[in-house]
Amino acid sequence: MKQKKPVKLLVIGAGGRGNDLSAYALKHPDELKIIGVAEPDKIRRERFAAKFQIDEKFVFNSWQDSLKFSEADKLADAALVATQDRMHTGPAIGFLKKGYHILLEKPMATTPEECIYMTRTAQRYKRIFGICHVLRYTAFYRKIKELVDSGIIGDIATVEHIEAVRYWHFAHSFIRGNWRNSNLSSPLILQKCCHDMDILRWIVGKSCKKVSSFGSLMHFKKQNAPAGSTKRCTGGCKIERKCPYSAIRIYLEDQPAKWLKDITPNPTPKGMRKALEEGPYGRCVYHCDNNVADHQVVALEFDGGITASHTVAAFTADGTGRRTRIMGTQGELTGDNGKIEVNIYDKNKKTMIDPMLNVDPESGHGGGDMGVMHDFVQAVSKNDSSLLSSTIEASLESHLMAFAAEKSRVTGKTITI
Numbered sequence: 001m002k003q004k005k006p007v008k009l010l011v012i013g014a015g016g017r018g019n020d021l022s023a024y025a026l027k028h029p030d031e032l033k034i035i036g037v038a039e040p041d042k043i044r045r046e047r048f049a050a051k052f053q054i055d056e057k058f059v060f061n062s063w064q065d066s067l068k069f070s071e072a073d074k075l076a077d078a079a080l081v082a083t084q085d086r087m088h089t090g091p092a093i094g095f096l097k098k099g100y101h102i103l104l105e106k107p108m109a110t111t112p113e114e115c116i117y118m119t120r121t122a123q124r125y126k127r128i129f130g131i132c133h134v135l136r137y138t139a140f141y142r143k144i145k146e147l148v149d150s151g152i153i154g155d156i157a158t159v160e161h162i163e164a165v166r167y168w169h170f171a172h173s174f175i176r177g178n179w180r181n182s183n184l185s186s187p188l189i190l191q192k193c194c195h196d197m198d199i200l201r202w203i204v205g206k207s208c209k210k211v212s213s214f215g216s217l218m219h220f221k222k223q224n225a226p227a228g229s230t231k232r233c234t235g236g237c238k239i240e241r242k243c244p245y246s247a248i249r250i251y252l253e254d255q256p257a258k259w260l261k262d263i264t265p266n267p268t269p270k271g272m273r274k275a276l277e278e279g280p281y282g283r284c285v286y287h288c289d290n291n292v293a294d295h296q297v298v299a300l301e302f303d304g305g306i307t308a309s310h311t312v313a314a315f316t317a318d319g320t321g322r323r324t325r326i327m328g329t330q331g332e333l334t335g336d337n338g339k340i341e342v343n344i345y346d347k348n349k350k351t352m353i354d355p356m357l358n359v360d361p362e363s364g365h366g367g368g369d370m371g372v373m374h375d376f377v378q379a380v381s382k383n384d385s386s387l388l389s390s391t392i393e394a395s396l397e398s399h400l401m402a403f404a405a406e407k408s409r410v411t412g413k414t415i416t417i
C-alpha cells in the first residue's frame with residue numbers, strides 16, 4: 001500500500017553516512033523527505049542543504065541548536081544520528097525525549113553503560129529506535145538467514161565468520177583515519193565488528209553466553225617502519241613505490257573505492273595531492289597515532305552449546321570481504337563474497353545461489369544502506385517497530401558481545417555475558 005505522506009527526517013551530521021543514507025529520499029521522494037540538517041562544517045552543511053532543498057530555517061550548525069529549536073516546534077517525525085562514534089548518545093537521547101523516532105549509526109555508543117541506558121530510555125519513550133546494522137538488509141545475508149531458518153541445514157552446531165577488511169581500507173580507516181585510536185573512537189572489535197557480532201547473533205538466533213578473544217596491533221607501528229621510509233608518503237620515501245600501503249598509490253593511482261575521495265572537500269587531482277601532503281591521510285602507516293588491533297580472533301558460545309569463531313584482519317587482499325560458513329546437523333552453508341553454496345549431506349548435492357545478481361554494485365553496503373532506510377521509513381510511517389529488524393534491543397546484545405570480546409583480549413580472561 002502506498003504511503004499517505006512522506007516521513008519527515010532531520011539529519012544530524014552531514015558527513016559520509018548522513019549523505020549515504022539520506023540518498024533514500026532522492027530515490028523515494030514519496031516516502032521520505034529530508035526536512036532539516038545539523039552540521040558544523042560549513043561546506044558540508046551548505047552542500048547537503050542544497051542537495052535536499054532544505055528550507056534555511058531548518059539548517060543548523062549543531063545538533064544542540066536543532067534540539068533547542070525543537071523545544072518550540074517538533075520539526076520532523078524522526079532523526080537520523082550520523083555523528084562520530086563518541087557523539088551518539090547526546091543527540092539520540094535528546095531527540096528521543098522530544099518524541100522523535102531514531103535511526104542511529106553504529107556503534108550505538110562506546111561504553112556498555114551508555115548502550116544499556118540508551119536502550120532503557122528508548123523502551124521508556126516507546127519510539128521506533130533502529131541501529132544501522134546494514135548487513136542484515138543485504139540480499140546476501142537475508143538469503144543466508146532465510147535458508148538457515150528454513151531448516152535446510154538442520155540445527156546449527158558452529159559458525160566460522162571472517163571479516164576481511166582489506167589492506168587499503170584498513171590503512172584508510174584504522175591507521176590514518178577516524179577509527180585509528182580507541183581513545184578517540186572505539187576499539188576495532190566494537191567499531192568494525194559490532195556488525196559481525198550482530199550477524200552472528202541474528203543467524204544463530206540464540207543469546208551469547210561466553211566470549212574469549214586474542215589479538216593485537218602487531219604490524220603498523222614505528223619499530224616496523226622499513227629502512228628508507230619517511231613520515232609522509234609524499235616526503236621523499238625511498239620505498240614508496242614498493243609499499244602496498246602507499247597513500248600515493250591508494251588515493252591518487254589505484255583509488256579502489258569512490259569514497260576515498262572524501263579525504264578533501266576538493267577532490268581534484270591537485271586537491272587530493274594537497275590533502276596527502278598536509279592532512280592525516282598522507283601519513284606513513286608506520287608513523288601514525290593508531291592503537292587499535294590490526295588482527296583479532298573471537299570465540300563465542302551461545303545458548304544450547306552452539307559455537308562461533310570470528311576473525312577480523314587488516315591483512316587481506318582487495319576483492320575479498322565477509323565470509324560465513326555455517327555448519328549444521330544436516331548440511332553446510334558457505335557465503336563468500338556475495339555468493340552462497342549449500343551442501344546437503346545425504347543428497348551429496350551442492351546448490352549455488354547468487355542473491356546479489358540484481359543488486360546495483362554502486363548501492364552502499366551491497367544494498368544494505370537503502371534496505372535499512374526502507375524498513376525504518378516503513379516502521380515510522382506505520383508506527384510499527386516489528387517492521388525493523390535491527391532494533392535497539394537486538395543491537396544491545398551484539399554490542400555487549402563486542403565489549404566482552406575487547407575485555408577478554410585485554411585481560412586474557414573468558415568473559416561471561
Ligand SMILES: NC(=O)c1ccc[n+]([C@@H]2O[C@H](COP(=O)([O-])OP(=O)(O)OC[C@H]3O[C@@H](n4cnc5c(N)ncnc54)[C@H](O)[C@@H]3O)[C@@H](O)[C@H]2O)c1
Pocket residue numbers: 012013014015016017018038039040041044061062063064082083084085086087105106107132133134191365
Ligand atoms: N553502518 C555502517 O556500516 C557504517 C559505515 C561507516 C561509518 N559508520 C558510522 O557512522 C558514523 C558517522 O561516520 P561518517 O563516516 O559519516 O563520519 P563523518 O565524520 O564523515 O560525519 C560525521 C559528521 O558529524 C558532524 N558533526 C560533528 N559535530 C556535530 C554536531 N555537534 N552536530 C551535528 N553534526 C556534527 C561532523 O562535522 C561530520 O560531518 C560513525 O559513528 C561511524 O562509525 C557506520
